[in-house]
Amino acid sequence: EMVQDPNLFDxxxxxxxxxxFSAGLKALACAVSKLATDLRIYSSGPRAGFQEITLPSVxxxxxxxxxxxx
Numbered sequence: 186e187m188v189q190d191p192n193l194f195d196x197x198x199x200x201x202x203x204x205x206f207s208a209g210l211k212a213l214a215c216a217v218s219k220l221a222t223d224l225r226i227y228s229s230g231p232r233a234g235f236q237e238i239t240l241p242s243v244x245x246x247x248x249x250x251x252x253x254x255x
Contacts, residue, residue: 190196
């Protein structure tokens with residue numbers, strides 16, 4: 186919702202609303218980045234990471250590549 190500032194000169198000179206909005210976006214971006222990094226580390230391979238997230242195989246291997254798991 187957009188409202189007119191009671192003091193127009195103060196509203197033109199100060200960018201308080203923009204600073205608050207930018208700080209909120211930065212905090213959100215940091216939280217999403219941390220979540221993505223944690224998921225990447227937890228699901229990494231057996232020798233390089235924790236391997237705490239395991240996904241079951243969906244389909245058996247193909248006839249061309251018998252050991253492959255989809």
